[in-house]
Amino acid sequence: MRDVSKFYGNIKALEGVSLEVHPGEITCVLGDNGAGKSTLIKIIAGLHQHDTGGFAIDGEEARLGSPREALDRGIATVYQDLAVVPLMPVWRNFFLGSEPTKGRGPFKRLDVAHMRRTTHSELLRMGIDLRDVDQPIGTLSGGERQCVAIARAVYFGAKVLVLDEPTAALGVKQSGVVLKYVAAARDAGLGVVLITHNPHHAYLVGNRFVLLKRGTMAGSHTKEQLELDELIRQMAGGSELEQLSHELERAPSPHLGGGITG
Template identity: 70%
Template sequence: MTDKKTSVHGAVLEDTPSDGDRPLVELRDAGKSYGNIRALHGVDLTVRAGKVSCVLGDNGAGKSTLIKIVSGLHQHTEGEFLVDGGPVRFSSPREALDKGIATVYQDLAVVPLMPVWRNFFLGSELTKGPWPFRRLDIDRMKKTADEELRNMGIVLDDMEQPIGTLSGGQRQCVAIARAVHFGARVLILDEPTAALGVKQSGVVLKYIAMARDRGLGVIFITHNPHHAYMVGDHFSVLRLGTLELSADRSEVGLDELTNHMAGGAELAALKHELAQVRGVDTEELPEEGDIRAPAAAPEEGKS
């Protein structure tokens, strides 16, 4: 059985099998080089409907490069990039949007002084009336924005209030609801909790889980293993452009995930040297061999 999908811009996508086991997005041994600089190498990533794939890494680990490849901003120079099982090579973010891949960046692409409903439809405004007298359908946009936000659990008394008056967590949720409304099947979230406090981070994590429960495939980019472990189904840790770890939730605990994020392998290798430094407690550091090696990619034809 096949289903017709509607893109972010209202175009009807090709019929695709409604097989929940087939990945929506998949990177196989993907990499990206900028001249002589190899920013990403040998990265595998699988995004399935109704799952949250967390990509973790410190600054310079390659998270931004991975986002740019999947969102269509840059093209990969190594490996394969597949959407719905077919190879793709996007030449612009618009092509990714037409395939249902939407990205919510840290700056959210909102205009702080504009009302919530204007930001919700920014760049995709609804109009009414015959040409050349078409005008904005303000009532319809307000009603639609209010309904979509309520579906995500956000109730605003006034859709006319500037979006800049909302909390950071609420603005993130408006951006998520906007992407869902415009047909996103894969939602890329770029460090959505990085600049938020504990309470507002919890609000955003709740809406990430809600987006997953609505059947979206979510790529959650973060440097916080605690936030990732709260909602994640699969974890990929990047270090210096390569995969440090790739594991399902059932295969890795929070402590091990945190060790990978904190550079546990390097600290374990240096444990005997750190022990010679006064004031450094090495008792809690892992031993060499305790840190899991990067997961090997499955051979062709094997699960």
């Protein structure tokens, strides 16, 4: 993406944002709420189209008209609120909307054995040893559900995997599990876009970092160009945070009056 902008009427959602995604690398997009991360995801996923700037896939200019078109071009997006059916088995969710069948005509039916077997083997290939793919996906932890979604995208031929805040609602241990499978997707040759507001998670797995602030780029770096401390400083606002620190130091201590008399 080169100098991409998106406007909703008079509202500037994104302005002049550039982004590179390469096979076998993780590009992290960092920013607070309202920074423009959601708009960026929607453009990459084909939900919205950019107004100005360039968007190229494999060197060819693109203007995606729908999420299906994005999928056909190899771009899979896994949203924070995963689109799963909690009471359905893991294997059914893995193939949801793309169920293989066997037989013909009136004898056509779902190939359940193939779906069970494939789900188990694909999860195992990503390092997820799920004992029972018949269990409802709602019984899995949030981290495990994220991992199933990642394995599904890899299986269905994604070249680019966009992950929307995959660790936002998870604890430290589950976040570590998800980051491990994000790295596995990278090692499988996918280009990964990791949307996050957590610089620690980003620095653990990222190769490139794009910082957004109020719809504009606040920075773009490779891992070789900055240390974690500098990423945290930029993410936190840098000079703004220092200014706030000085203001807080100068702020007079609130004077509390005497006790309540009865």
